Amino acid sequence: MYYFIRFIKKTLRYLLKPLSFIPAIVMMYVIFMFSAQNSADSGHLSMLVSKYIVLIYNKLFMKGFSNETLNELIVYIHPYVRKGAHVTEYMLLAMSVSLPLYVYRIRGIGLTLFAGGFCVIFAYLDEYHQSFVAGRVSDPHDVMIDSIGILIGVILIRIICYIGRKTIFSWLVLDK
Numbered sequence: 200m201y202y203f204i205r206f207i208k209k210t211l212r213y214l215l216k217p218l219s220f221i222p223a224i225v226m227m228y229v230i231f232m233f234s235a236q237n238s239a240d241s242g243h244l245s246m247l248v249s250k251y252i253v254l255i256y257n258k259l260f261m262k263g264f265s266n267e268t269l270n271e272l273i274v275y276i277h278p279y280v281r282k283g284a285h286v287t288e289y290m291l292l293a294m295s296v297s298l299p300l301y302v303y304r305i306r307g308i309g310l311t312l313f314a315g316g317f318c319v320i321f322a323y324l325d326e327y328h329q330s331f332v333a334g335r336v337s338d339p340h341d342v343m344i345d346s347i348g349i350l351i352g353v354i355l356i357r358i359i360c361y362i363g364r365k366t367i368f369s370w371l372v373l374d375k
Contacts, residue, residue: 219298219299222295222298223296223299227321231325233284234329235328235332236332237332238334246273246277248280248284249280250273252276253269285341285345285348286345286348287348289322289347290348291352293314293315293318293350293351294352294353294355296314297352297356300313300314301356306360310356314356315349315353318349318353319345319346322341322342322345323342325345
């Protein structure tokens with residue numbers, strides 16, 4: 200019975216490990232689709248997010264801003280929302296690329312270089328793709344902003360997995 204259970208565990212690991220890359224593929228698709236939006240759609244979406252942030256802030260902290268002040272705040276935070284979206288989407292990409300690599304025992308500086316390098320290359324290709332979209336331009340500064348999110352994502356996964364390995368999973372004896 201022991202050997203049968205061990206066989207099942209190894210088989211499941213063998214079959215499920217490749218599926219750990221699916222979130223990374225989904226994230227790349229999401230980023231690609233955001234970049235494929237024309238300038239009007241992209242601007243409208245980020246402006247809508249900016250509007251909701253300002254309205255929630257106004258309501259949550261009971262500021263009672265006038266419509267004119269609300270509109271000024273929306274315009275003011277709009278560029279930060281756009282750049283924040285870049286950082287966030289590439290942080291999520293880096294996390295979804297780093298985790299499966301960690302599962303495949305790529306750790307330490309190797310994980311940082313491999314996952315980070317892959318994501319930076321994807322960011323460059325995404326900017327190149329964006330240059331073909333109506334009203335959009337390819338901006339190398341966006342790759343630098345994306346790289347901030349990539350670095351944060353890889354470091355977060357390294358910290359989370361290290362802590363998990365040293366605390367939660369330290370008492371488990373796993374077959375290798």
